[in-house]
Amino acid sequence: MIDLYTWPTPNGHKIHILLEECGLPYKVHAVNIGQGDQFKPKFLKISPNNKIPALVDSEGPDGQPISLFESGAIMLYLAAKTGRFLPDSDRAKYEVLQWLMFQMGGLGPMLGQAHHFRIYAPEKIDYAVNRYTNEAKRLYGVLDQQIKGKKWIAGGDYSIADMAIFPWLRSWQNQGIDWSDYPNLKAWFDRMGERPAIQKALLVLADARKPLTDDKARQALFGAGQYKKR
Known part of the structure; x- marks a missing residue:
């Protein structure tokens, strides 16, 4: 268990x-x-x-x-x-792992900071709000380009990379994001949200x-x- x-x-x-x-x-x-x-x-x-x-x-x-x-x-x-959810072949496996590391080392920490300074900080610090909001937009842009023409983030099958990234994008409003700027990523986000396992x-x-x-x-x-x- x-x-x-x-x-x-x-x-x-x-x-x-x-x-x-x-x-x-x-x-x-x-x-x-x-x-x-x-x-x-x-x-x-x-x-x-x-x-x-x-x-x-x-x-x-x-x-x-x-x-x-x-x-x-x-x-x-x-x-x-x-x-x-993690491929056997070295090439496909490292494709997935690089996007898992992208979430762990960049996406999660930066979106967390955007969320903090926009929503929870006891004082509004314009420099911090602008810095982390702009970084959030940049990272969404990286993902939007990556998913263009693909069904899943790592380009092959559905993987732990998709699962790691999806929850961090659910607070897009608090991160200062307008989905209309990221149509490819929005289509993926909606597709993820339709999965029964994710809903559960x-x-x-x-x-x-x-x-x-x-x-x-x-x-x-x-x-x-x-x-x-x-």
Whole structure:
């Protein structure tokens, strides 16, 4: 059995989608990051970076339990475990991996910053808003060109690259995006949203997540407690 420690954020949804697409049974453990659950000792044992998602598989590669943190590592593990959504051939595999790295190293962090400074920052800093909004638009443009004439991001079959990128684009309005500027990417985004596994995955803990408007949630996510030595 897979125990998934998660919350309905883009990185959490990446794993929800992959698990649903693979059809693997899993048990959800809510880690309410707005209430500070990510700092509890039990969670830190499997996710020392105090970030969701994290996973414990009771049937690891050698038959023994394995715990993993970092959403990209979890995606690679599950793809290897099931033999799905990551090609076998070296050429096709690295096509997928480069776009997975694009999401992990660029798209996710930059869109997260755009979202933060546009929506959550306690003061409006024009330089930061403009910097990260423009970077969001640039990254959407990269994806729009990549998907042009293709059905899937990596150019071959549906893969973990598509699953990793999709959840990050769901907050396009908060990122300052106008879909009319990215018609190729919008067609892919709509196609992804029609997949039954994705629709089911997006319901995971959906009722539990609340707007981050109270002081406790803001402190847990953005306050000095983030930097406390543990």
